[in-house]
Amino acid sequence: MSVLFGWVLPYIVIILFLGGMIHRMLMWAHVPVPFKLTVFPSPKTTGGAVADLVKETVGFRSLWRGNKGLWFGAWLFHISLAMVIIGHAVGIYYSGHHFMMFGSTAEQSEHLSVVIGTYAGIALLLGLLILLIRRASSPQLRFISNFSDYLVLLLILGIAMSGMYMRWFADVPYSVVRSYLAGLLTLRPIAPPDNSAFMVHFTLVQLLLLYFPYSKLMHACGLFFSRWLITRPHERQVILK
Amino acid sequence: MSEVRIPYEAKEKDLKVMHVGAVPAEERPKAALELLGEMLKYKRSLKLYLDVCTHCGACAEQCHSYLGTKDPYNMPVARVELVRRVYKKFFAPGRSFLRAWEGAKDIDQETIDLWYKYFYQCNQCRRCAIFCPKGIDTAEVTIAMRELLAHLGLVTKFHAGIVKNMKTTGNNMGTPLPAILDGIEFLEEELKEETGLDIKIPVDMEGAEVLFNPSSSDLFTNTDGFMSVAKIFHKAGVSWTLSSRIAETANFGLFFHEPTMREHNMKLMNAGKDLGVKRIVAGECGHGWRTWRMFTDTINGPLPFPVVHLFEEVLDYMRDGRIQFDKTRNPELITYHDPCNYGRGGDLMDQPREILRACVQNFVETTPTKEYSYCCGGGSGILMDEAMEIRMALGQPKAESVRATGAEILCAPCAICKAQLPVVMNHHKVDVKVKGLSDLMGRALIL
């Protein structure tokens, strides 16, 4: 069982995930854009357009303009998700000792890592709940929601909850996860951590990655394509004095 | 859900000018799929927009069409969903059970009826694009879907008539050349009477500096605005001309038929080349302006001259001191309506305001304004009488924002807005006069 879930599946999943994602992006890139679709006011230079894109991706400016409540839920969710993902990468790679770079002791670093991780996890859960409740409770939102809109939220909720469960109730040390992932990455797989919470967490993540290229989650990549269409800088033909 | 819909009554013979034939009802779903497949290959916007929407609903409350009708299918996301579900069924990647989770649905005649109904209740105003975090511009989808419907032979009688008029006479109203020339002579006499000056309105004058292309409605019905422009050119000492081949800046092709749009664009550019002018100046029309400013390059390649808007031209004269305004001649409280295709669509927000401030005494902004401004409700050419009920509902948010200013004059410098807004204001009992910016400039101009 753990051979299948721990050794074979991860490789298949990562190939399907990356392959599917790149394929979708190439498909977009291959379709021409016959007309300039800039929506004004627009930036005047490419640098300005990039700055615009950054403000939008980091600050969710469009949502802020129209709907502060949705902005809060969506922003909280996305920012804490980003923190959690970065935290996983750094925390697991350095076994929680990364704050030693800034002069803390090993113990302080591990503690800090746990505290930040816990708060980010709580923020993530909160963001998810806000989005889920919003979707389920408003008649307008229910009208425009498909099964997959709920499914994606529930899937991420499951991932976040199993993660938090590990943090609070089933301590899986960074180092064990680290050796397992390192084994996978160097193509010398070792047995996955012997912990059912970890296996649930890890399997749900894989399901999400499998679904990613075929779902609305692709907005994470598509956003840059679609926003570029309307923020493309436009030079005035006539420069007025 | 309202049951009102705009009838598609264009007859087979009216469609001929557009080179499309009517597809029999039972064959439409199949033909529609083929057309959609084709469009997905050359419109990146369409494909992206069908792929990246997350159903977050941020656009819903920003669409005046939804606000005015309360019909859930008029939420931009739901409007596009009518196509997206077909896209998910037939074109999206992934296994079919995954696509079913995303709302995939088969296409039938009812789907096409729904498309017709709801893509003709979108004004292509692009307000949703400002509020959508993914930058989804539903107007693009509406343009594509109306094009698809046109290829099925589903066109409103009003629009088919306009395409025909444009082809035969070079203006949307279908006025033949002798009548135009008569009208121009009459306007010259009027100008003489009013000002005592010999202000000419030249037609087809070779080597003129400027080719001015007004909306035909300004030329024939809202003549005050047009005469103001003649006065301004006269005062600034600019040699200018009209073209007898085309006297129409409103390009209805943009709304539902790209070949018509391109042909129209080419017609004016060729007229400009043949007359050897230094620039083309476009008159008051929102969507026409968007096609001149944003699409001309794609359609006609590099041009020997720029295409500028009347307001840019006037601003130039103003800043050079070639013309002056006396603002005491416009003492009323005046507010400004941003035509969607000037503001969001065509980079023309500050220029008209600078002119307004120079020629009116009391200016007040609406809330919301500029890129957040609501559409008049007549955008995308749904100006037909058959659509009156829808038009009034779609104009409601604008009416409220104008009412709140307490303005006596609403300056709306776009041919469609000028046709739509007086009716809307009257219907919603907002006591305000609608005028073009040219009218106000003409009143204030010191000759």
Ligand code: SF4
């Ligand atoms: S373009 Fe305007 S009318 Fe059309 S869906 Fe968007 S906001 Fe509504």
Ligand code: SF4
């Ligand atoms: S705001 Fe954009 S992403 Fe959100 S539902 Fe509307 S179109 Fe879709």
